[in-house]
Amino acid sequence: MNVAVIGLGAMGMGAAKSCLRAGLATTGCDLRDSARADFVAAGGAACASPAEIPQGTEAVLLLVVNAAQTEAALFGEAGCAGRMAPGGVVISSATMSPDDARRLAAAAEARGLLYLDAPVSGGAAKAASGEMTVMASGSAAAFERAQPVLDAVASKVWRLGDTPGIGATVKVVHQLLAGVHIAVAAEAMALGIRAGADPRQLYDVVTSAAGNSWMFENRMARVLEGDDAPRSAVDIFVKDLGLVAEMARGLNHPVPLASQAQQLFTAASAMGHGRADDGFVIRVWQALTGIPLPGDKPKG
Structure with a gap:
């Protein structure tokens, strides 16, 4: 063929x-x-x-x-x-x-x-x-x-x-879940760092317990290493969560969590991180609170 x-x-x-x-x-x-x-x-x-x-x-x-x-x-x-x-x-x-x-x-x-x-x-x-x-x-x-x-x-x-169209529908719903899971994974890691938890221990605890998700385990591992090479970029979820909102509007169906997640990815993109790996939406919390990320190199 x-x-x-x-x-x-x-x-x-x-x-x-x-x-x-x-x-x-x-x-x-x-x-x-x-x-x-x-x-x-x-x-x-x-x-x-x-x-x-x-x-x-x-x-x-x-x-x-x-x-x-x-x-x-x-x-x-x-x-x-x-x-x-x-x-x-x-x-x-x-x-x-x-x-x-x-x-x-x-x-x-x-x-x-x-x-x-x-x-x-x-x-x-x-x-x-x-x-x-x-x-x-x-x-x-x-x-x-x-x-x-x-x-x-x-x-x-x-x-x-x-x-045709059913495959696209299922993919858009899938991206709602994926985008929200990444955003909340970053939020959880950022909160833990802000509160003084050791980020690597926090990662180990969460990934062995009921609060874990595939996205937390996969994306926060990259954050711990400072590895922002894009396997899936921040801008992908700006686009895909926009598709979620578009489909939901056509159905008169509220999607508040997806909409909030899209705003977080949009903020990360506006800060210049649109081509970074999507887990680095955590840069939004870093910019707001000044938290250190474990994979970042010290300045100076």
């Missing part, structure tokens, strides 16, 4: 290399020279524009930032839709609103393409090992055509329905 992966970022690179390991003829597409060189060194082919993917590509996996980038990569002036094989499948994995997923699916289907609404979770590590979780909805034909790619990149594929 000829596959193109659009977006060789933290998750896209891992997914593209997983496709290679599975024996799929894979082209990686990214604007960055360094990303393309990395993928070529792994044995893949690479291009800088979606319009340059091989003619007759049977499946395109899009791991870009949002709906706008997905639309441009598919249907823009430099889009790839015209280079796909008739009946090829678009596997759309950017986090977006359900309305955008349905709109893009209709545009793909009008061009004779199948469309799988297939957002993902698992981060860079799971992408690299081919063990992402996929939350997918689409026709049986779309699932069947996408199966070799799904087998390569995921350990769990949820079949959530036969119409």
Whole structure:
């Protein structure tokens, strides 16, 4: 199967290399020279524009930032839709609103393409090992055509329905939980530090007790080490919690915790930390209270 992966970022690179390991003829597409060189060194082919993917590509996996980038990569002036094989499948994995997923699916289907609404979770590590979780909805034909790619990149594929938009809905709800969990993890760690608790002991206690969460254990470990390299950046949750608010408004449904968490991520971004790892939303509390963070180097 000829596959193109659009977006060789933290998750896209891992997914593209997983496709290679599975024996799929894979082209990686990214604007960055360094990303393309990395993928070529792994044995893949690479291009800088979606319009340059091989003619007759049977499946395109899009791991870009949002709906706008997905639309441009598919249907823009430099889009790839015209280079796909008739009946090829678009596997759309950017986090977006359900309305955008349905709109893009209709545009793909009008061009004779199948469309799988297939957002993902698992981060860079799971992408690299081919063990992402996929939350997918689409026709049986779309699932069947996408199966070799799904087998390569995921350990769990949820079949959530036969119409696009359901996958996006579940992903938005998932991001509500993820964003709130990260924000409250940072709040708890900041409070403990302010009150004089040893942050490493606090981490050890919480991760062995009922108050633990996956996000506390994962993100606060990075805070303890001062490791703010972005596996998932602060700005991702500015965007994704905005999608939560947008979906909730359309349903006249209150989401007060998600809204507060979005404001905290927005504050961290406004302070210049938008590209830092999302656990470093804790910088908001540091700025407000002056707390030291254990991984920060002493000044002077």
